Structure formats: structure tokens, C-alpha cells
Amino acid sequence: MRFTPAPWPRRLRSQEWYGGTSRDHIYHRGWLKTQGYPHDLFDGRPVIGILNTWSELTPCNGHLRELAEKVKAGVWEAGGFPLEVPVFSASENTYRPTAMMYRNLAAMAVEETLRAQPIDGAVLLVGCDKTTPSLMMGAASTDIPSIVVTGGPMLNGWFRGERVGAGTHLWKFSEAVKAGEMTQEDFVEAEAAVTRSSGTCNTMGTASTMASMAEALGMALSGNAAIPAVDARRRVMAQLSGRRIVQMVKDDLKPSDILTRAAFENAIRTNGAIGGSTNAVVHILALAGRAGVDLTLDDWDRLGRDVPTIVNLMPSGQYLMEEFFYAGGLPVVLKRLGEAGLLNRDALTVSGGPIWDEVREARNWNEDVILPVERALTASGGIAVLRGNLAPGGAVLKPSAASPELMVHRGRAVVFEDIDHYKARIADETLDIDETCVMVLKNCGPRGYPGMAEVGNMGLPQKVLRKGITDMVRISDARMSGTAYGTVVLHTSPEAARGGPLAVVRDGDMIELDVPARRLHLDIPDAELQARLEAWTPPAPAPESGYARLFHAHVEGADTGADFDFLKGCRGAAVPKDSH
Template sequence: MSGQRSQQWYAGGDRNAYIHRAWMRRGLPGHAFDGRPHVAIANTASALTPCNAHLDEVARSVENGIWEAGGVPLNLPVVSLGETQVRPTAMLWRNMAAMATEEMLRANPIDGVVLLGGCDKTIPALLMAAASVDLPAVVVPGGPMLTGTFRGHPLGCGTDVWRLSEEVRAGTLTQREFTASESSMIRSRGHCNTMGTASTMGLLAEALGMSLPGIAGTPAPDSRLLELSHATGRLAVGMIAEGRRPSEVMTRASFLNAIVTLAAIGGSTNAVVHLLAIAGRLGVDLSLDDFDRTGSGVPLLVDLLPAGRHLMDDLYRAGGLLAVLREVRDLLDPEAVTVDGTPLTAHLGDARIFDEEVIRPRDRPLLHDAGIAVLRGNLAPHGAVIKPAAASPELLRHRGRALVFDSVEDARARLNDPDLDVDETSVLVLRGCGPRGYPGMPEVANLPLPPKLLARGVRDMVRVCDGRMSGTAYGTVVLHVSPEAAAGGPLGLVRTGDPIVLDVEARRLDVDLPAGELATRSPATAAVEAFANPSRGWERLYVDHVMQADTGADLDFLLGSSGHQVARESH
């Protein structure tokens, strides 16, 4: 193993090698520097990222596996983003977390890395970093929490927050009861137990080939997660010996497999921007239209909230991701490999469904066509997305009068007004929430419904926004409208009263106005004044360089595969 990259730091008898070894000799034996692979454990554990707080324990199992395989494990804390904690939105710092992790992997004497993530943005950021550095890398997803119950009923993280909060606003649940449900919602360590972004990205990391097959979806408190983490540590050492890198695993075929998986599991719309961003780092040709082309016709097989009834520990009990993929095996590319060097499809032979209410057989799906739908039209020239599995079927073709909100603050100020001019046919339009506008593209697109309509029993309306929504949310919500209003997109020109036409089957989103009418309009002053305009720091850099949602909302100077060679260059 004398060719290890870490030997560029440690080999030889000169002063620099002496310094590098000596400063690491704080318990490491002398033979730790004899050419053994040094494996970083990029660890997003943090008390302020509650869903990742258990990853220090996971890291110890990874360390044991690395030692056992003859490597040297090195814990490397990296930027951690707690979806529920950081303001204004964790998405503002996904690219920063990816960039910081990339630079630490590039700068340090390591030969490979194990990536520990869980909460929404941590796995995407880690994969973006690994893609850019292109050292051997493997993901350990932190896993979902166990299901909690309230008044005898299971609670889904996020999804039931939205549901219960709307019941409070509708007057059918007391504030006291709502507050009492808090301690029931979060039963154990781990990330959200619905098919939100955290669950989706943990599963998609495996579908991409970037984790040990069979690990995704293992509940965080389950001892099998530690067993598989140990095995991942061993695998990382083997990957280094074989020189297997992310660019060899995450090919276009792997991304198309991930899109099939996204549809079959009913995954979060946030996966669209994350997969596009990861592909962009690798220079893989992946576009928004690939999600529609490849996801179209894929059946929804996983009956999980928010699109279904069950929760993540039910999915694991029912057979897990591999059982789902076995049902759609004919749609997967058999050439796409995993981190162990074998095709993803080679791991599906022993997979079985053990509960057909949770994982539906191919011939009995929840939906026959569950892919993310990509919409275009004069309101979204570069595209927008909607998740039909989480929408109301009767609203997937709809025409209604726009009710426009120029910012999140504007919506909060007016939505509860009993005199608001709105009915159940209205289309709620929220702008100024894209990557530049907010900044960070917050999860606000699933606007709460006006109380006057909730009181009448209305529980869904068409909503259109240039921002995102939580993967745990539901409703007929058009997201990621591109270009966003702050980038000069036509959403900034819509006025209250304009007729909005949504036709998901035709893949259209339009404002029905005479030809040329939008060109005569100027952006609303109130909207422009609400756009983000930071003067310094990361926010300034972000606003100046962030791209639009249809390409993954990464920074423009981080695209492409040119950075890969840096990992191979001499120190």
C-alpha cells in the first residue's frame, strides 16, 4: 500500500514528514504511518442537528471496521445542518457545507472517506463534496427514528405537524392537545420517519450505489445499523485498495436508477435539486427532463406518509429498499455498480416483500404512474415540479384566479384575514422564495390554507411557488418555478386576479393572458423590495453565484469534473 495518497505527507525522513507524523502521534502507533490507508470519517454529528446526534456512536463502529481491515480511522467533524433548527433555511448552507467538506478532504492526508449523514441537507452536501474530490467514498445514512404514537395513533414527523397545526387553525384540535403531541412526535434518535427528504436521500444514496447495499432505511436505534457501519468501515479500506471512486459509481446510469427509485418510493421533491447538484459536480449529463422521462410510468409501491399511510420502520420491517427495487428491476440499469464493485441489481435476488400493505407488489401499486412531473409554460419557461402522489387528484387539472403574495412575510400578514378575497378555486401564488430571492429557497411553498376555507372543510388548494416544500408535506403544490421571480422569471409579473391554468397530464403551467401581455408588465415593487440583498459574507457570495433550481441550485463556480484531478496530484 506504499502508493497511498497519505504517504505524500508521512513517507520519508525529512523535516516535513517528521512534523506530519509527530503531530499525529497522540496515541497512533508507529506502524500507522507505514503505508496503511488513512480513512476520514466525515461526521455531521451535532447536538444542534438533533437527527444526527447519534452519529458519534455510529462513527465508533465505522472506526472499528476500518481498524479491523488494516486502515487508520480519523474522525473529521464537518459542517452540520439541522433542518428544524437553522434560520432562515438549511438550504442556504448546503453548498457551503459541501464546499467546506470538499476542501477539508482535499487538504488533509487521507486516502478515502466514510460519509456520515442523516438530516436533509447532510447527505446531499457530503455527496457533492465527495463527487468534487473524487477520493474513494461511501455513505452511512444515520437512519430514521422509531414511530411514536399520540392518543393511540402513529405520528409521522413533519407530515403530522402540518396536519395537526391545520386542525388547530380549523378549531378541531386544542392548542393544549397540539403541544402535548410534541413529546410523542420524536420517539427516538434518528431523522424523520416519513418519506421526507432525509429518508429519501438516505435511500437514494443506496440507489446511486454510494452505500453498502441493504443499509438504507435501517432505523437509527437498531443495532443492525452499527453492524452495517462496521462493515462499511471494512469496505472503505477495500475501496481504497481497489481505487474505486465516486466518479466510477455515480454514472448517468446510477442517476437514472435513482430517479426510478424516487418514483417507486414516493420520495421528496427536494431530491430533484439534490440529484441535479451532485450530477453537476461530477459533470454527469442530467437534466430536469430526465426526471419526467425516466420517472414517467414508474409505479408508486411504498405506502408511506405523506403519500400513503405507514412510516419508515414499517418499510424496513416489510423488506426495505432492496425489496422495492426488486419489483422494478426491469426499469433499472444493470450496468450501474455500487461501492462494492458489483451491480446494484446483483443485490436484489434475495430481497422479499414481507408486508404487502407497506410495499405493494408491482401488479398492485398505490399509483401506476408516480414520477415527479415536470411542468413548463409561460409561468415556468425553465421548468417547475409537482409531486402527483402527494396532490389531490381532482386538482391536477385546474383553472383558478391568482391570489398573489409578494413574500413569505406578506403571506403571513394576510392569509388569516377573514376578509381575504379567496375561495377554494383560487390559486395561491407565493414568490420571492427562490435560491436568490429569499435567499436559500426555503420550504414555504405549501402555504397554510386561509382559516375561512379551513372552517368550510377545504384541506387542499393549488399553490404555486419558486421555493421548495418539505418532503414530509403534502398538497397540490407546484414548486421550484424557474426562473424564480428574483432572477427575472415571469412569476414576478403575475397579478392577483390573473387566471392560472395547471394541467399536470399535459405538463403545463400557464397564466392565461393575451400574447405579449406579460412583456408589458414590470415586476411588482413590493416583490422586488422583498428580494434578498445581503451586503457581506456567505449570503452575498451565495446570491451572486447561486444557479436556478432547474440545475440544482449549486454555485456556478463549483460545477464540472475539473476538480477531480486534484485528489490525484502530489502534495
């Protein structure tokens, strides 16, 4: 379908601040003019807020100030008035206890910034993985015309002739050191090779996944997701997006027009085709909740189950984001989905037209990177949603990153009560564990960690690694990095800190995993499980900051997106009352 623009010209939201001669209008204009803006900029042209998540403590976003200047150039060219606004920036590689704890805070900050400021349209300038969903969530909550511009992935990493991926090889090299296959000195030397330019992780980690989700949802211009951060075409994309947001404001093209059920279905199927991160599940569920779209874990399993994974990128495959861009990027994947009847072709995008119009002419320039269906990495990709007495609310697993021989497995549980217990036990050579066991980690979910940290891909015991074993079944209520890999069951719901069955698993219990049957089962009698649950007591809460108290009280489970219970739905962008 095509969008029907609203009549233009019309009175814009920003004119409530700037469009008159009253004392209050003069007050608002006069102070902004101290930065050197001429009077005719306040004549009713669209005010575009460039919501910039730049921070020197968010390395993936460290180049966004330069990118913001290109966005501004595009806004000026299209007759808008650009104003750069710093917003909350949570970095996965520095924030403790975890950046995920602050995603909702960032979304709240963006929502209130959009609502409280004289902004007619927003450019969401994002990069590191939590910044992308948090800004889209805030924009969906206010429904102000918005467009996503991502910072792009870093260049390929190379170490001693080997292609190395950010994150993915951090885990691989770390395990190799523990196994005695790599020296600590070599690991340190590899550091500079793994992350060697500006940008987000160059694997199909969460940042690249969420950039792809933004494009598949229609919230970014076609081709945005894969352009490397240092490529000149990334700056061109920023400038074109600056031009486009001005027209979106004039047309009144809002997130609610784009973030439809059809768009979310496209995103879920795209995630399966690219071998995307399990983190996309919690982010897309949260975004759907903000947009008022009824989306569930079962939709993730149903829609993605028959989608082949055709993007041959780490951690599931061989290549990196730089090659994905050269091969044609996400438009090629979307075209493949459309040809297979797996794309809602009429879904609207920020272009104002249907997504199929954007991708129908895309060409694949490298079939080793974007594979033909008959050579798919996994014929049935997507995200597997597991249920059973151990996960009545659901748990997730990424088949394309798992070991085929472990997809059906029965093993003895080795239990870690929390992440500190894991760290204390895992290096103990007397720990009764081998490769047939199932590692179980508790109290690392949204409420338990708090924040649901990326610790679900527990490193294996050294005595197992020394056998040459690289994977074991691991189960937790935590997340894992999108750059990670393995037969890892995540987001187990209800989480242990809420008294879910995971909380009462004991050393020696037998656990059955059957991914084809979507089953996760704790093999004890029902009566015993019930008795354990009745005897369970919540763990003592850790000392909390003010925000941590809010988080603990209001965060929902991973199975619904781990958003705050009071933030569901769109609250709009009504002009606040003037206080002057």
C-alpha cells in the same frame, strides 16, 4: 459489470504527508502521534477520514458520534487507520433562513477538507437531509474513494392510538388547530409522540429519500437506507461500511466509477417508486453536475413518469420508515424495478459489483407496505415537470402527494409577494380567497429568499379550513419539506427574484394547471405578459453576510440544482504543496 481493482500495494495519497523521513514527514507524523498513535500506523495503510456531521444543533444527527465508533471498528478490522473529522452540519429544523442556503457551503467545506487533508478514503456520516447531498457533492468533486453511512430514521410515532409521522403530522395538526378541530394543548402534547427517538424523519421525507437515493446510486451498502437509527443493525451497517471503505481504497474504487448516467437513472426511477421528496430533484441535479453527468429536469419527468409509487409511506401513504425496513426496505423496491425493466442492473455500487447482485434475492415481507404494482398508490408516480408561460424553465409537482381532483384546475390567483406578505395576509378574514383560488408565493427561490426555503406548502386560510377543505393549488419558486403533502407546484423557474414570469403574477389573474399535460399557464395575453416583465424591477437585496453575498452572486436556478456556477465538475484531489 464488475469493477477491476487497481494493483495493490501502491503509494497512497496520505504517504505524501506521512511516508518518509524528511523534516516535513516527521512534522506531520509527530503532531498526530501526540494523540497516542504508534509509529507502525503510518506504514502505508489507508487513512480513512470519517466525515462526521454530528452536532447537538442537528438533532437528526445527534447519535452519529456513537455510530462513528462502529465505523472506526470496521476500519481497524480491515487494516485501515481511521480518523474522525467534523464537517459542516446544516439542520433543516434550526438553520435560518434555511438549511438549503448552506448546502453548497457544506459541500465546499467537505471538498476542501478532502483535498487539504491526508485522507485516502472517506466515510460520509450523514443524516439530516442537506448533509447527505452536500457530502456526496464534496466527494464527487474530489473523487476520493467514498461510502455513505446514514444515521437512519427515528422510530414510529404514536399519538392516542394513531400512527403519526414526523413533519407530516406537524402540518396536519397545525391545520387542525386552525380549523378548530384540535386544541393547542393537544398539539403540544402530541409533540413528544411525533419525534420520539434519535434519527431522521420517519416518513418518506427528504432525509429518507436522500438515504434511498444514496443506496440507489450505489454510494451506500445495500440495505443502508431504512434501518432505524436505534436498531442494532444500524451499528452493524456502520461497522461493515468501515471495513468496506478500506478495500475500496485498495481497489481505487472512486465516486466517478459509481456515479454514472446509469446510476442517476436508477435514482430517478427509485424516487418515483418510493414517492420520494421533490427536494431530491435539486440535490440529484446538483450531484450530477459535480459528477460531470448531463442530467436535466426533463430526465426527471421522462424517467419517472411511468414508475408506479409502490411504497405506502407518509406523506403519500399510510406507514412509516420502521415498517418499510421490516418489509424488506429499498432492496425490495430495487428488485421490483429490475423485474419491470426499470433498473440499470449493471450499474456499479460500493460493493464493487453490479446493483442487481445486491438485490436480486430480496424478499417482500409486507405487501401492505411495499405494494404490488396493481395496488400502487399512484400508477404514474415520479416527479411531474410542468412547463408553460408561467414556468418556462420548469416547475415540479409530486403526484403521489397531490389531490387527484386538483390535478387539472383553473383558478383565480391570490398573490403573496414574499413570505412576510403571506404571513400578514393569510389570517385576514376579509381576504378574498376560497378553495377554488390558486395561492401564489413569490421571491422564495434560491436567490430570492435567499436559499429557497421550505415554505411552498403554504397553510390554507382558516375560513377555508373551517369548511373541511384540506388542499388547494399552491404555486411558488420555493421548496417544501419532503414530509409535506398537497397539490403544490414548486421550484418555478426562472424564480421571481430573477425576473421570471412568476414575478409579475397579480391578484385576479387566472392560472391553469394541467398535470397530465404537464402545463402551467398564466392566462393573460402574451403582449401583456411581456409588458409586465419589461416593467419589472428587482427587489431590493436584504442585508447580507459574507457568505450570503457569495450565494446571491453565484447560485444557479432550481432547474439545474441550485449549485454554485463555479463548482460544476470534478476538480480532483491533487496533493497540496507543503508549506513547512
